Amino acid sequence: MKAAISQGRSATPATRRGLRPTTLVAIATLVVLAALPLFAKSYALTSYRDVLLLAVFALSLDIFWGRTGILSFGHATFFGLGAYGMAVVAIHFEIDPAWVSLAGLLFGVGLAAAVATLVGYFILYGGVRGAYFTIVTLALTLIAHHVAVGWSDVTGGDSGLIGVPPITLFGYAFIGSTESYYLALAVLTVALFGSMRLLHGRLGLVLAAIRDSETKARTLGYRTDRTLLLTFVASASLAALAGAVYAAGTGFVAPDFIALLLSTEVIIWVAVGGSGTLIGPVIGTAIVWKLQQEISSISIAAWPIALGSFFILLVLVFPQGLPAYLLKKVRALRSGKGAAP
Amino acid sequence: MTPADIPVLALDGVCRNFGALRAVKDVTESFQPGELNCIIGPNGAGKSTLLDLICGTLPVTSGSIAFGEEAIHGLPGDRIARLGIARKFQVPTVFESLSVLENLQVAAAPAASATELERILGTTHLLDDREVEASALPHGKKQWLEIGMALAMQPRVLLLDEPTAGLSVDETRDTAQFLSELRGSVTVIVIEHDMAFVRDLAARTLVLHLGEVIASGDFADIETNDLVRDVYLGRK
Numbered sequence: 001m002k003a004a005i006s007q008g009r010s011a012t013p014a015t016r017r018g019l020r021p022t023t024l025v026a027i028a029t030l031v032v033l034a035a036l037p038l039f040a041k042s043y044a045l046t047s048y049r050d051v052l053l054l055a056v057f058a059l060s061l062d063i064f065w066g067r068t069g070i071l072s073f074g075h076a077t078f079f080g081l082g083a084y085g086m087a088v089v090a091i092h093f094e095i096d097p098a099w100v101s102l103a104g105l106l107f108g109v110g111l112a113a114a115v116a117t118l119v120g121y122f123i124l125y126g127g128v129r130g131a132y133f134t135i136v137t138l139a140l141t142l143i144a145h146h147v148a149v150g151w152s153d154v155t156g157g158d159s160g161l162i163g164v165p166p167i168t169l170f171g172y173a174f175i176g177s178t179e180s181y182y183l184a185l186a187v188l189t190v191a192l193f194g195s196m197r198l199l200h201g202r203l204g205l206v207l208a209a210i211r212d213s214e215t216k217a218r219t220l221g222y223r224t225d226r227t228l229l230l231t232f233v234a235s236a237s238l239a240a241l242a243g244a245v246y247a248a249g250t251g252f253v254a255p256d257f258i259a260l261l262l263s264t265e266v267i268i269w270v271a272v273g274g275s276g277t278l279i280g281p282v283i284g285t286a287i288v289w290k291l292q293q294e295i296s297s298i299s300i301a302a303w304p305i306a307l308g309s310f311f312i313l314l315v316l317v318f319p320q321g322l323p324a325y326l327l328k329k330v331r332a333l334r335s336g337k338g339a340a341p
Numbered sequence: 342m343t344p345a346d347i348p349v350l351a352l353d354g355v356c357r358n359f360g361a362l363r364a365v366k367d368v369t370e371s372f373q374p375g376e377l378n379c380i381i382g383p384n385g386a387g388k389s390t391l392l393d394l395i396c397g398t399l400p401v402t403s404g405s406i407a408f409g410e411e412a413i414h415g416l417p418g419d420r421i422a423r424l425g426i427a428r429k430f431q432v433p434t435v436f437e438s439l440s441v442l443e444n445l446q447v448a449a450a451p452a453a454s455a456t457e458l459e460r461i462l463g464t465t466h467l468l469d470d471r472e473v474e475a476s477a478l479p480h481g482k483k484q485w486l487e488i489g490m491a492l493a494m495q496p497r498v499l500l501l502d503e504p505t506a507g508l509s510v511d512e513t514r515d516t517a518q519f520l521s522e523l524r525g526s527v528t529v530i531v532i533e534h535d536m537a538f539v540r541d542l543a544a545r546t547l548v549l550h551l552g553e554v555i556a557s558g559d560f561a562d563i564e565t566n567d568l569v570r571d572v573y574l575g576r577k
Binding site: 202205206208209211212213215216217219220221223224 | 398417422427434436443494
Protein backbone atom coordinates (compact mmCIF):
# COMPACT_ATOMS: atom_id res chain seq x y z
CA MET A 1 0.00 0.00 0.00
CA LYS A 2 2.75 2.36 1.05
CA ALA A 3 4.88 1.35 -1.90
CA ALA A 4 2.00 1.96 -4.27
CA ILE A 5 1.47 5.44 -2.93
CA SER A 6 5.11 6.44 -3.02
CA GLN A 7 5.30 5.08 -6.54
CA GLY A 8 2.33 7.20 -7.48
CA ARG A 9 4.16 10.18 -6.03
CA SER A 10 7.37 9.60 -7.87
CA ALA A 11 5.40 9.30 -11.08
CA THR A 12 3.94 12.77 -10.52
CA PRO A 13 6.94 14.81 -11.65
CA ALA A 14 7.01 13.19 -15.08
CA THR A 15 3.39 14.10 -15.80
CA ARG A 16 3.51 17.19 -13.62
CA ARG A 17 3.56 19.64 -16.53
CA GLY A 18 0.32 17.98 -17.53
CA LEU A 19 0.97 18.26 -21.24
CA ARG A 20 -0.65 15.01 -22.22
CA PRO A 21 -3.73 15.05 -19.97
CA THR A 22 -4.72 18.62 -20.87
CA THR A 23 -4.12 18.01 -24.56
CA LEU A 24 -6.30 14.90 -24.40
CA VAL A 25 -9.03 16.78 -22.54
CA ALA A 26 -8.80 19.55 -25.14
CA ILE A 27 -9.20 17.13 -28.04
CA ALA A 28 -12.10 15.34 -26.33
CA THR A 29 -13.82 18.65 -25.59
CA LEU A 30 -13.48 19.86 -29.16
CA VAL A 31 -14.82 16.57 -30.55
CA VAL A 32 -17.90 16.86 -28.34
CA LEU A 33 -18.35 20.48 -29.40
CA ALA A 34 -18.02 19.58 -33.07
CA ALA A 35 -20.80 16.99 -32.71
CA LEU A 36 -23.08 19.30 -30.72
CA PRO A 37 -25.01 20.82 -33.69
CA LEU A 38 -26.30 17.32 -34.53
CA PHE A 39 -28.26 17.29 -31.29
CA ALA A 40 -29.00 20.93 -30.48
CA LYS A 41 -31.83 23.11 -31.67
CA SER A 42 -31.02 26.14 -33.77
CA TYR A 43 -31.87 28.62 -31.00
CA ALA A 44 -29.74 26.83 -28.43
CA LEU A 45 -26.92 26.74 -30.95
CA THR A 46 -26.64 30.54 -31.02
CA SER A 47 -26.30 30.49 -27.24
CA TYR A 48 -23.62 27.81 -27.48
CA ARG A 49 -21.83 29.90 -30.10
CA ASP A 50 -21.73 32.82 -27.66
CA VAL A 51 -20.38 30.51 -24.95
CA LEU A 52 -17.62 29.33 -27.29
CA LEU A 53 -16.56 32.92 -27.95
CA LEU A 54 -16.65 33.75 -24.25
CA ALA A 55 -14.48 30.66 -23.78
CA VAL A 56 -11.97 32.14 -26.25
CA PHE A 57 -12.09 35.27 -24.11
CA ALA A 58 -11.41 33.21 -20.97
CA LEU A 59 -8.55 31.46 -22.77
CA SER A 60 -7.05 34.84 -23.63
CA LEU A 61 -6.99 35.82 -19.95
CA ASP A 62 -5.48 32.46 -19.03
CA ILE A 63 -2.62 32.98 -21.47
CA PHE A 64 -1.56 36.01 -19.43
CA TRP A 65 -2.81 35.39 -15.90
CA GLY A 66 -2.34 31.61 -15.86
CA ARG A 67 1.20 31.75 -17.16
CA THR A 68 2.64 34.90 -15.62
CA GLY A 69 0.68 34.87 -12.37
CA ILE A 70 -0.18 38.52 -12.94
CA LEU A 71 -3.93 39.12 -12.79
CA SER A 72 -5.41 41.53 -15.31
CA PHE A 73 -8.70 43.07 -14.23
CA GLY A 74 -8.87 44.87 -17.56
CA HIS A 75 -9.57 42.11 -20.02
CA ALA A 76 -13.12 43.25 -20.69
CA THR A 77 -11.52 46.39 -22.09
CA PHE A 78 -9.90 44.37 -24.84
CA PHE A 79 -12.96 42.20 -25.48
CA GLY A 80 -15.00 45.41 -25.66
CA LEU A 81 -12.53 47.20 -27.93
CA GLY A 82 -12.73 44.26 -30.33
CA ALA A 83 -16.52 44.31 -30.25
CA TYR A 84 -16.82 48.08 -30.56
CA GLY A 85 -14.10 48.20 -33.21
CA MET A 86 -16.07 45.72 -35.29
CA ALA A 87 -19.37 47.56 -34.76
CA VAL A 88 -18.02 51.06 -35.44
CA VAL A 89 -16.35 50.00 -38.68
CA ALA A 90 -19.46 48.15 -39.85
CA ILE A 91 -21.93 50.88 -38.95
CA HIS A 92 -20.14 54.21 -39.39
CA PHE A 93 -18.16 53.46 -42.52
CA GLU A 94 -19.46 52.44 -45.89
CA ILE A 95 -17.28 49.51 -46.72
CA ASP A 96 -17.94 46.86 -49.37
CA PRO A 97 -20.00 44.16 -47.52
CA ALA A 98 -17.58 41.50 -48.75
CA TRP A 99 -14.73 43.15 -46.84
CA VAL A 100 -16.42 44.85 -43.94
CA SER A 101 -15.96 41.89 -41.55
CA LEU A 102 -12.27 41.64 -42.25
CA ALA A 103 -11.86 45.41 -41.82
CA GLY A 104 -13.81 45.28 -38.56
CA LEU A 105 -11.77 42.37 -37.23
CA LEU A 106 -8.50 44.06 -38.10
CA PHE A 107 -9.60 47.37 -36.64
CA GLY A 108 -10.97 45.86 -33.42
CA VAL A 109 -7.98 43.61 -32.80
CA GLY A 110 -5.55 46.37 -33.86
CA LEU A 111 -7.17 48.85 -31.50
CA ALA A 112 -6.94 46.44 -28.56
CA ALA A 113 -3.33 45.55 -29.42
CA ALA A 114 -2.44 49.26 -29.57
CA VAL A 115 -4.07 50.04 -26.22
CA ALA A 116 -2.48 46.96 -24.63
CA THR A 117 0.94 47.94 -26.00
CA LEU A 118 0.65 51.50 -24.77
CA VAL A 119 -0.72 50.71 -21.31
CA GLY A 120 1.36 47.54 -20.97
CA TYR A 121 4.55 49.32 -21.94
CA PHE A 122 4.21 51.94 -19.25
CA ILE A 123 3.13 49.65 -16.46
CA LEU A 124 5.23 46.58 -17.24
CA TYR A 125 8.43 48.46 -18.10
CA GLY A 126 7.66 50.67 -15.10
CA GLY A 127 7.96 47.59 -12.90
CA VAL A 128 4.28 47.44 -11.91
CA ARG A 129 3.45 43.87 -10.88
CA GLY A 130 1.14 41.92 -8.62
CA ALA A 131 -1.82 43.65 -7.02
CA TYR A 132 -0.80 47.03 -8.45
CA PHE A 133 -1.05 45.67 -11.97
CA THR A 134 -4.52 44.37 -11.14
CA ILE A 135 -5.59 47.77 -9.82
CA VAL A 136 -4.25 49.72 -12.80
CA THR A 137 -5.98 47.39 -15.25
CA LEU A 138 -9.18 47.64 -13.20
CA ALA A 139 -9.04 51.40 -13.69
CA LEU A 140 -8.51 50.81 -17.40
CA THR A 141 -11.83 48.95 -17.61
CA LEU A 142 -13.61 51.78 -15.77
CA ILE A 143 -12.16 54.38 -18.14
CA ALA A 144 -13.04 52.32 -21.20
CA HIS A 145 -16.58 51.85 -19.90
CA HIS A 146 -17.00 55.59 -19.38
CA VAL A 147 -15.77 56.27 -22.89
CA ALA A 148 -18.20 53.69 -24.31
CA VAL A 149 -21.10 55.30 -22.47
CA GLY A 150 -20.06 58.92 -22.92
CA TRP A 151 -18.89 59.09 -26.52
CA SER A 152 -22.39 58.41 -27.84
CA ASP A 153 -21.82 59.83 -31.36
CA VAL A 154 -19.51 56.96 -32.08
CA THR A 155 -20.45 54.24 -29.59
CA GLY A 156 -24.19 54.80 -29.31
CA GLY A 157 -23.86 55.57 -25.58
CA ASP A 158 -25.97 53.53 -23.18
CA SER A 159 -27.94 51.80 -25.88
CA GLY A 160 -24.90 50.71 -27.88
CA LEU A 161 -24.92 50.00 -31.59
CA ILE A 162 -27.34 47.70 -33.37
CA GLY A 163 -26.95 46.17 -36.82
CA VAL A 164 -23.50 44.62 -36.84
CA PRO A 165 -23.54 42.30 -39.87
CA PRO A 166 -22.55 38.64 -39.53
CA ILE A 167 -18.96 37.70 -40.35
CA THR A 168 -18.38 37.49 -44.10
CA LEU A 169 -15.04 36.11 -45.23
CA PHE A 170 -14.01 35.89 -48.89
CA GLY A 171 -17.61 36.09 -50.05
CA TYR A 172 -18.96 33.52 -47.59
CA ALA A 173 -21.37 34.81 -44.96
CA PHE A 174 -21.68 32.92 -41.66
CA ILE A 175 -25.37 33.78 -41.27
CA GLY A 176 -27.10 30.61 -40.09
CA SER A 177 -26.77 29.44 -36.50
CA THR A 178 -24.88 26.29 -37.52
CA GLU A 179 -22.43 28.21 -39.71
CA SER A 180 -21.71 30.81 -37.07
CA TYR A 181 -21.39 28.08 -34.44
CA TYR A 182 -18.73 26.33 -36.47
CA LEU A 183 -16.97 29.63 -37.09
CA ALA A 184 -16.78 30.18 -33.32
CA LEU A 185 -15.58 26.60 -32.86
CA ALA A 186 -12.89 27.15 -35.49
CA VAL A 187 -11.70 30.30 -33.69
CA LEU A 188 -11.61 28.39 -30.40
CA THR A 189 -9.77 25.41 -31.91
CA VAL A 190 -7.09 27.53 -33.55
CA ALA A 191 -6.67 29.70 -30.45
CA LEU A 192 -6.50 26.69 -28.13
CA PHE A 193 -4.01 24.63 -30.11
CA GLY A 194 -2.01 27.70 -31.08
CA SER A 195 -1.61 28.75 -27.45
CA MET A 196 -0.90 25.17 -26.33
CA ARG A 197 1.80 24.79 -28.93
CA LEU A 198 3.43 28.07 -27.93
CA LEU A 199 3.10 27.71 -24.18
CA HIS A 200 4.11 24.06 -23.96
CA GLY A 201 7.41 25.04 -25.57
CA ARG A 202 10.27 27.22 -24.45
CA LEU A 203 8.08 30.33 -24.11
CA GLY A 204 5.92 28.58 -21.52
CA LEU A 205 9.04 27.57 -19.62
CA VAL A 206 10.38 31.12 -19.63
CA LEU A 207 7.02 32.54 -18.49
CA ALA A 208 6.87 30.01 -15.65
CA ALA A 209 10.41 31.04 -14.71
CA ILE A 210 9.40 34.71 -14.67
CA ARG A 211 6.38 33.85 -12.51
CA ASP A 212 8.61 32.02 -10.01
CA SER A 213 11.31 34.69 -9.84
CA GLU A 214 11.53 37.56 -12.26
CA THR A 215 14.80 38.81 -10.75
CA LYS A 216 16.42 35.44 -11.29
CA ALA A 217 15.11 35.23 -14.86
CA ARG A 218 16.64 38.63 -15.53
CA THR A 219 20.02 37.60 -14.16
CA LEU A 220 19.87 34.69 -16.61
CA GLY A 221 19.70 37.24 -19.42
CA TYR A 222 15.96 37.30 -20.19
CA ARG A 223 14.33 40.60 -21.15
CA THR A 224 11.45 39.88 -18.82
CA ASP A 225 9.68 43.21 -19.42
CA ARG A 226 9.53 42.53 -23.12
CA THR A 227 8.40 38.92 -22.70
CA LEU A 228 5.60 40.00 -20.36
CA LEU A 229 4.54 42.84 -22.67
CA LEU A 230 4.40 40.58 -25.74
CA THR A 231 2.36 38.03 -23.80
CA PHE A 232 0.01 40.76 -22.57
CA VAL A 233 -0.50 42.14 -26.09
CA ALA A 234 -1.06 38.66 -27.55
CA SER A 235 -3.57 37.95 -24.80
CA ALA A 236 -5.37 41.28 -25.36
CA SER A 237 -5.49 40.68 -29.12
CA LEU A 238 -7.10 37.28 -28.65
CA ALA A 239 -9.65 38.83 -26.25
CA ALA A 240 -10.44 41.43 -28.94
CA LEU A 241 -10.82 38.76 -31.60
CA ALA A 242 -13.34 36.98 -29.38
CA GLY A 243 -15.16 40.29 -28.83
CA ALA A 244 -15.28 41.18 -32.53
CA VAL A 245 -16.65 37.79 -33.58
CA TYR A 246 -19.08 37.89 -30.64
CA ALA A 247 -20.45 41.28 -31.75
CA ALA A 248 -20.88 40.04 -35.30
CA GLY A 249 -22.74 37.01 -33.95
CA THR A 250 -25.17 38.85 -31.70
CA GLY A 251 -25.53 41.76 -34.14
CA PHE A 252 -25.06 44.49 -31.53
CA VAL A 253 -22.68 45.95 -28.99
CA ALA A 254 -23.54 47.45 -25.61
CA PRO A 255 -21.55 48.98 -22.73
CA ASP A 256 -21.93 45.60 -20.92
CA PHE A 257 -19.25 44.28 -23.27
CA ILE A 258 -16.67 46.63 -21.83
CA ALA A 259 -17.67 46.65 -18.16
CA LEU A 260 -16.21 45.66 -14.82
CA LEU A 261 -18.78 42.88 -14.39
CA LEU A 262 -17.46 41.14 -17.51
CA SER A 263 -13.85 41.58 -16.30
CA THR A 264 -14.90 39.91 -13.06
CA GLU A 265 -16.84 37.12 -14.75
CA VAL A 266 -13.97 36.16 -17.01
CA ILE A 267 -11.67 35.83 -13.98
CA ILE A 268 -14.22 33.48 -12.44
CA TRP A 269 -14.51 31.36 -15.60
CA VAL A 270 -10.74 30.91 -15.59
CA ALA A 271 -10.60 30.23 -11.85
CA VAL A 272 -13.38 27.63 -12.00
CA GLY A 273 -11.70 25.79 -14.86
CA GLY A 274 -8.21 26.09 -13.43
CA SER A 275 -5.84 28.85 -14.42
CA GLY A 276 -2.75 27.93 -16.40
CA THR A 277 -4.33 24.87 -17.98
CA LEU A 278 -5.69 26.58 -21.14
CA ILE A 279 -8.45 24.00 -21.67
CA GLY A 280 -9.69 24.47 -18.08
CA PRO A 281 -10.99 28.02 -18.65
CA VAL A 282 -12.90 26.81 -21.73
CA ILE A 283 -14.69 24.20 -19.64
CA GLY A 284 -15.01 26.66 -16.74
CA THR A 285 -16.84 29.12 -19.00
CA ALA A 286 -19.38 26.47 -19.97
CA ILE A 287 -19.90 25.36 -16.37
CA VAL A 288 -20.43 28.87 -15.04
CA TRP A 289 -22.71 29.74 -17.97
CA LYS A 290 -24.85 26.69 -17.24
CA LEU A 291 -24.93 27.56 -13.52
CA GLN A 292 -25.95 31.10 -14.38
CA GLN A 293 -28.87 29.77 -16.44
CA GLU A 294 -30.02 27.54 -13.61
CA ILE A 295 -29.60 30.02 -10.78
CA SER A 296 -31.11 32.93 -12.72
CA SER A 297 -34.16 30.81 -13.54
CA ILE A 298 -34.81 30.52 -9.80
CA SER A 299 -34.25 34.22 -9.14
CA ILE A 300 -32.62 36.93 -11.22
CA ALA A 301 -31.15 38.50 -8.08
CA ALA A 302 -29.57 35.24 -6.95
CA TRP A 303 -26.89 35.21 -9.65
CA PRO A 304 -24.92 38.33 -8.70
CA ILE A 305 -25.00 37.17 -5.07
CA ALA A 306 -23.67 33.75 -6.05
CA LEU A 307 -21.03 35.36 -8.26
CA GLY A 308 -19.90 37.76 -5.53
CA SER A 309 -19.75 35.02 -2.91
CA PHE A 310 -17.69 32.85 -5.20
CA PHE A 311 -15.32 35.74 -5.85
CA ILE A 312 -14.72 36.23 -2.13
CA LEU A 313 -14.03 32.50 -1.74
CA LEU A 314 -11.70 32.69 -4.68
CA VAL A 315 -9.59 35.38 -3.05
CA LEU A 316 -9.63 33.95 0.47
CA VAL A 317 -9.77 30.18 0.08
CA PHE A 318 -8.50 29.08 -3.33
CA PRO A 319 -6.42 31.77 -4.99
CA GLN A 320 -4.89 29.09 -7.24
CA GLY A 321 -8.29 28.25 -8.72
CA LEU A 322 -10.85 25.58 -8.00
CA PRO A 323 -9.24 22.48 -9.63
CA ALA A 324 -5.84 23.18 -8.00
CA TYR A 325 -7.59 23.56 -4.65
CA LEU A 326 -9.53 20.32 -5.02
CA LEU A 327 -6.44 18.48 -6.22
CA LYS A 328 -4.53 19.66 -3.17
CA LYS A 329 -7.33 18.50 -0.86
CA VAL A 330 -7.42 15.09 -2.53
CA ARG A 331 -3.62 14.76 -2.27
CA ALA A 332 -3.66 15.80 1.37
CA LEU A 333 -6.36 13.20 2.01
CA ARG A 334 -4.35 10.49 0.26
CA SER A 335 -1.07 11.29 1.98
CA GLY A 336 -2.96 11.48 5.28
CA LYS A 337 -4.15 7.92 4.70
CA GLY A 338 -0.69 6.84 3.59
CA ALA A 339 0.87 8.13 6.81
CA ALA A 340 -1.52 6.12 8.98
CA PRO A 341 -0.15 2.67 9.85
CA MET B 342 36.61 28.98 -23.18
CA THR B 343 40.16 30.24 -22.76
CA PRO B 344 41.19 33.30 -20.75
CA ALA B 345 41.89 35.08 -24.03
CA ASP B 346 38.10 35.22 -24.69
CA ILE B 347 37.38 36.77 -21.32
CA PRO B 348 37.83 40.48 -20.77
CA VAL B 349 39.17 41.85 -17.50
CA LEU B 350 36.47 42.85 -15.04
CA ALA B 351 37.56 46.16 -13.56
CA LEU B 352 35.94 48.20 -10.80
CA ASP B 353 37.02 51.80 -10.43
CA GLY B 354 36.04 53.88 -7.42
CA VAL B 355 32.75 52.01 -7.03
CA CYS B 356 30.44 53.37 -4.31
CA ARG B 357 26.94 52.45 -3.26
CA ASN B 358 24.91 54.28 -0.64
CA PHE B 359 21.61 53.27 0.94
CA GLY B 360 20.42 56.60 2.33
CA ALA B 361 23.11 57.67 4.77
CA LEU B 362 24.64 54.18 4.91
CA ARG B 363 27.69 53.77 2.70
CA ALA B 364 27.46 50.06 1.91
CA VAL B 365 30.30 50.01 -0.61
CA LYS B 366 33.05 52.63 -0.43
CA ASP B 367 35.42 53.44 -3.23
CA VAL B 368 36.27 49.91 -4.34
CA THR B 369 38.91 49.74 -7.06
CA GLU B 370 39.82 46.19 -8.08
CA SER B 371 40.38 44.21 -11.21
CA PHE B 372 39.64 40.55 -11.75
CA GLN B 373 41.88 38.82 -14.26
CA PRO B 374 40.57 36.38 -16.89
CA GLY B 375 40.16 32.87 -15.55
CA GLU B 376 41.23 33.88 -12.06
CA LEU B 377 39.60 32.48 -8.92
CA ASN B 378 38.83 35.16 -6.31
CA CYS B 379 37.34 35.01 -2.85
CA ILE B 380 35.69 37.83 -0.99
CA ILE B 381 35.55 37.50 2.77
CA GLY B 382 34.46 39.86 5.49
CA PRO B 383 32.03 40.20 8.39
CA ASN B 384 28.25 40.44 7.94
CA GLY B 385 27.22 43.79 6.54
CA ALA B 386 30.63 44.41 4.98
CA GLY B 387 29.01 44.98 1.60
CA LYS B 388 30.01 41.71 -0.05
CA SER B 389 26.62 40.83 -1.55
CA THR B 390 26.04 44.47 -2.46
CA LEU B 391 29.28 44.43 -4.43
CA LEU B 392 28.05 41.45 -6.47
CA ASP B 393 24.68 43.18 -6.91
CA LEU B 394 26.51 46.15 -8.41
CA ILE B 395 28.54 43.98 -10.79
CA CYS B 396 25.55 42.04 -12.11
CA GLY B 397 23.32 45.11 -12.34
CA THR B 398 20.73 44.16 -9.73
CA LEU B 399 21.61 47.48 -8.06
CA PRO B 400 22.90 50.64 -9.75
CA VAL B 401 26.18 52.15 -8.54
CA THR B 402 25.99 55.48 -6.70
CA SER B 403 29.29 56.52 -8.23
CA GLY B 404 32.31 54.95 -9.89
CA SER B 405 32.53 52.69 -12.89
CA ILE B 406 32.59 49.00 -13.72
CA ALA B 407 34.12 47.84 -16.99
CA PHE B 408 34.08 44.45 -18.64
CA GLY B 409 36.95 44.74 -21.08
CA GLU B 410 36.31 47.83 -23.15
CA GLU B 411 32.63 48.04 -22.23
CA ALA B 412 31.33 50.05 -19.28
CA ILE B 413 28.64 47.87 -17.72
CA HIS B 414 27.48 49.96 -14.76
CA GLY B 415 24.05 51.33 -15.56
CA LEU B 416 23.24 48.53 -18.00
CA PRO B 417 20.11 46.54 -17.19
CA GLY B 418 20.76 43.21 -15.46
CA ASP B 419 19.59 41.08 -18.36
CA ARG B 420 22.05 42.84 -20.68
CA ILE B 421 24.92 42.20 -18.28
CA ALA B 422 23.88 38.55 -18.04
CA ARG B 423 24.01 38.26 -21.82
CA LEU B 424 27.62 39.49 -21.74
CA GLY B 425 28.36 36.29 -19.85
CA ILE B 426 28.24 37.38 -16.21
CA ALA B 427 26.30 34.79 -14.20
CA ARG B 428 25.17 35.08 -10.61
CA LYS B 429 24.26 32.68 -7.84
CA PHE B 430 22.32 34.41 -5.09
CA GLN B 431 22.97 34.02 -1.38
CA VAL B 432 19.52 32.56 -0.74
CA PRO B 433 19.20 29.76 -3.30
CA THR B 434 17.02 31.15 -6.05
CA VAL B 435 15.71 28.54 -8.43
CA PHE B 436 12.45 28.31 -10.33
CA GLU B 437 10.42 26.39 -7.77
CA SER B 438 7.61 25.18 -10.03
CA LEU B 439 9.95 23.81 -12.71
CA SER B 440 11.79 20.51 -12.64
CA VAL B 441 15.56 20.38 -12.20
CA LEU B 442 16.09 19.75 -15.90
CA GLU B 443 13.69 22.55 -16.87
CA ASN B 444 15.59 24.94 -14.61
CA LEU B 445 18.75 24.13 -16.54
CA GLN B 446 16.93 24.44 -19.86
CA VAL B 447 15.73 27.92 -18.96
CA ALA B 448 19.25 28.91 -17.95
CA ALA B 449 20.94 27.45 -21.02
CA ALA B 450 20.84 28.89 -24.51
CA PRO B 451 17.97 27.51 -26.63
CA ALA B 452 20.55 25.69 -28.76
CA ALA B 453 22.17 23.93 -25.78
CA SER B 454 22.56 20.23 -26.45
CA ALA B 455 21.12 17.50 -24.26
CA THR B 456 24.60 16.13 -23.63
CA GLU B 457 25.74 19.53 -22.36
CA LEU B 458 22.86 19.64 -19.85
CA GLU B 459 23.55 16.03 -18.96
CA ARG B 460 27.16 16.94 -18.21
CA ILE B 461 26.02 19.77 -15.90
CA LEU B 462 23.60 17.41 -14.13
CA GLY B 463 26.60 15.15 -13.54
CA THR B 464 28.87 17.94 -12.28
CA THR B 465 26.22 19.10 -9.83
CA HIS B 466 25.27 15.59 -8.64
CA LEU B 467 21.68 16.01 -9.83
CA LEU B 468 21.44 13.17 -12.38
CA ASP B 469 18.86 11.26 -10.33
CA ASP B 470 16.81 14.36 -9.58
CA ARG B 471 16.27 15.68 -13.08
CA GLU B 472 12.49 15.21 -13.02
CA VAL B 473 12.03 16.47 -9.46
CA GLU B 474 10.28 19.78 -8.97
CA ALA B 475 12.81 22.29 -7.65
CA SER B 476 10.59 23.21 -4.68
CA ALA B 477 10.93 19.62 -3.44
CA LEU B 478 14.75 19.68 -3.39
CA PRO B 479 16.62 19.87 -0.09
CA HIS B 480 18.59 23.06 0.53
CA GLY B 481 21.97 21.67 -0.52
CA LYS B 482 20.66 20.45 -3.85
CA LYS B 483 19.05 23.82 -4.52
CA GLN B 484 22.48 25.37 -4.05
CA TRP B 485 23.93 22.93 -6.56
CA LEU B 486 21.06 23.48 -8.96
CA GLU B 487 21.63 27.20 -8.92
CA ILE B 488 25.33 26.69 -9.56
CA GLY B 489 24.34 24.36 -12.39
CA MET B 490 22.08 27.04 -13.84
CA ALA B 491 24.95 29.50 -13.74
CA LEU B 492 27.18 26.97 -15.52
CA ALA B 493 24.48 26.28 -18.13
CA MET B 494 24.76 29.90 -19.20
CA GLN B 495 28.37 29.13 -20.18
CA PRO B 496 29.45 32.24 -18.32
CA ARG B 497 32.69 34.13 -18.69
CA VAL B 498 32.38 35.48 -15.17
CA LEU B 499 30.74 33.52 -12.35
CA LEU B 500 29.62 35.36 -9.21
CA LEU B 501 28.84 33.00 -6.33
CA ASP B 502 27.34 34.26 -3.10
CA GLU B 503 28.01 31.76 -0.33
CA PRO B 504 27.83 28.60 -2.43
CA THR B 505 28.56 26.31 0.53
CA ALA B 506 26.05 27.72 3.03
CA GLY B 507 24.07 24.81 4.41
CA LEU B 508 26.15 22.17 2.64
CA SER B 509 27.63 19.12 4.35
CA VAL B 510 31.38 18.75 4.75
CA ASP B 511 31.56 16.40 1.76
CA GLU B 512 29.48 18.69 -0.43
CA THR B 513 31.66 21.64 0.56
CA ARG B 514 34.75 19.72 -0.46
CA ASP B 515 33.11 18.85 -3.79
CA THR B 516 32.32 22.52 -4.34
CA ALA B 517 35.94 23.53 -3.69
CA GLN B 518 37.07 20.79 -6.06
CA PHE B 519 34.88 21.90 -8.90
CA LEU B 520 35.65 25.60 -8.42
CA SER B 521 39.33 24.74 -8.69
CA GLU B 522 38.57 22.95 -11.95
CA LEU B 523 37.01 26.13 -13.34
CA ARG B 524 40.27 27.96 -12.79
CA GLY B 525 41.66 29.18 -16.09
CA SER B 526 38.39 28.89 -18.00
CA VAL B 527 36.04 31.17 -16.07
CA THR B 528 36.67 34.23 -13.91
CA VAL B 529 35.14 33.31 -10.56
CA ILE B 530 34.32 35.58 -7.63
CA VAL B 531 33.14 33.71 -4.53
CA ILE B 532 31.81 35.18 -1.31
CA GLU B 533 32.47 32.81 1.58
CA HIS B 534 32.35 32.62 5.34
CA ASP B 535 33.80 29.15 5.65
CA MET B 536 37.51 29.80 6.22
CA ALA B 537 38.51 26.16 5.74
CA PHE B 538 36.88 26.30 2.34
CA VAL B 539 38.67 29.52 1.40
CA ARG B 540 41.97 28.03 2.57
CA ASP B 541 41.34 24.97 0.36
CA LEU B 542 40.74 27.18 -2.64
CA ALA B 543 44.04 29.03 -2.09
CA ALA B 544 42.70 31.80 -4.25
CA ARG B 545 43.32 35.51 -4.43
CA THR B 546 41.34 36.91 -1.52
CA LEU B 547 39.79 40.31 -0.87
CA VAL B 548 38.76 41.32 2.63
CA LEU B 549 35.85 43.72 2.83
CA HIS B 550 35.11 45.67 6.00
CA LEU B 551 32.44 48.38 6.27
CA GLY B 552 32.30 48.64 2.50
CA GLU B 553 36.03 49.01 1.96
CA VAL B 554 38.67 46.59 0.73
CA ILE B 555 41.07 46.48 3.66
CA ALA B 556 43.36 43.79 2.29
CA SER B 557 43.87 41.70 -0.79
CA GLY B 558 46.30 39.01 -1.93
CA ASP B 559 46.98 35.32 -1.34
CA PHE B 560 44.92 33.81 1.44
CA ALA B 561 48.09 32.74 3.25
CA ASP B 562 49.17 36.38 3.49
CA ILE B 563 45.66 37.54 4.40
CA GLU B 564 45.50 35.06 7.24
CA THR B 565 48.54 36.60 8.92
CA ASN B 566 47.49 40.20 8.30
CA ASP B 567 47.02 41.94 11.67
CA LEU B 568 44.20 44.24 10.59
CA VAL B 569 42.23 41.36 9.07
CA ARG B 570 42.67 39.32 12.22
CA ASP B 571 41.40 42.20 14.29
CA VAL B 572 38.24 42.92 12.31
CA TYR B 573 37.32 39.48 11.06
CA LEU B 574 39.34 36.35 11.57
CA GLY B 575 40.13 36.87 15.22
CA ARG B 576 43.40 35.90 16.89
CA LYS B 577 44.36 32.38 17.66
